[in-house]
Amino acid sequence: MEVIWFVVFAVLLTGYFALEGFDLGVGLLLPVLGRSRLNRDRMVAAMAPYVLANEVWLVAVAGTMFGVYPLLEGEILFGLYPLVVAMLLCWVLRDAGLWFRRRIDGSAWRGLWDGAIAFGSLGLSVGWGMALYAAATGFTASPVHPVGLMLGVVVTLLFAFHGWTFLGWRTPGLFGVTRSGRVLAVSGLVAALPVLGVLAGAAPYLLEHSAPPATLNVLSVMVLPVAPIMVGAQIWVWRTFRPGKDASRLPSFF
Numbered sequence: 485m486e487v488i489w490f491v492v493f494a495v496l497l498t499g500y501f502a503l504e505g506f507d508l509g510v511g512l513l514l515p516v517l518g519r520s521r522l523n524r525d526r527m528v529a530a531m532a533p534y535v536l537a538n539e540v541w542l543v544a545v546a547g548t549m550f551g552v553y554p555l556l557e558g559e560i561l562f563g564l565y566p567l568v569v570a571m572l573l574c575w576v577l578r579d580a581g582l583w584f585r586r587r588i589d590g591s592a593w594r595g596l597w598d599g600a601i602a603f604g605s606l607g608l609s610v611g612w613g614m615a616l617y618a619a620a621t622g623f624t625a626s627p628v629h630p631v632g633l634m635l636g637v638v639v640t641l642l643f644a645f646h647g648w649t650f651l652g653w654r655t656p657g658l659f660g661v662t663r664s665g666r667v668l669a670v671s672g673l674v675a676a677l678p679v680l681g682v683l684a685g686a687a688p689y690l691l692e693h694s695a696p697p698a699t700l701n702v703l704s705v706m707v708l709p710v711a712p713i714m715v716g717a718q719i720w721v722w723r724t725f726r727p728g729k730d731a732s733r734l735p736s737f738f
Contacts, residue, residue, distance in 0.1 A: 489548070494683050503541060504538040507534060508643045509605075509645065510531045511647070524594070528585070531650070531654075552700065576604075579604075582601060611636070612639050616679060642678070645671065650668060
């Protein structure tokens with residue numbers, strides 16, 4: 485049972501990086517590719533249908549981690565408290581930018597919230613790299629370390645590349661590139677490589693510090709039946725908003 489739940493946790497965390505990675509990547513690219521307001525509207529509109537569905541993966545990751553690996557909760561909240569708070573603030577800022585950018589029609593207003601999207605995406609991307617470094621050291625080292633910062637830069641670049649690939653798939657040719665779904669899947673795997681490396685190194689520790697078998701059995705009965713619903717919702721989102729269907733709509737969030 486410990487192995488099954490480790491696989492579930494690894495799939496959820498990898499899925500989050502592969503899916504939310506392109507959302508953050510598009511946000512990172514707003515100042516680069518969104519030279520005009522129209523292009524920024526199109527970039528946000530391209531990723532908008534996927535944002536909430538992708539964030540569900542993070543909620544699932546957190547729930548699984550605290551249920552299956554309860555000892556990690558104290559280590560993460562104690563050892564990474566400033567970083568976790570900063571990432572949460574960036575998450576709120578990024579999502580606020582998505583919700584508020586079109587509430588008022590004005591260049592200054594939209595510019596403010598477009599900047600919030602880009603800054604929040606940057607903070608989350610760098611923060612994830614620093615958190616992965618801390619996890620790789622068993623939470624014994626501070627995430628504010630040259631290697632942690634370097635890993636943050638790597639994750640940021642991977643997310644930006646993934647976001648660029650996503651735009652090439654969702655809006656073919658609009659931003660100078662056209663990509664197939666297969667290339668997008670490979671890009672997602674590349675974006676998830678850092679977390680896959682950390683999980684591979686942390687596997688023995690996680691397996692040894694899993695919750696008792698009785699707890700895992702209860703979690704299996706309560707959680708695993710819900711998994712098909714989550715997967716089905718993801719499939720529905722991707723089929724509904726595939727290229728050619730509403731890809732040119734400008735509104736983002738209302």
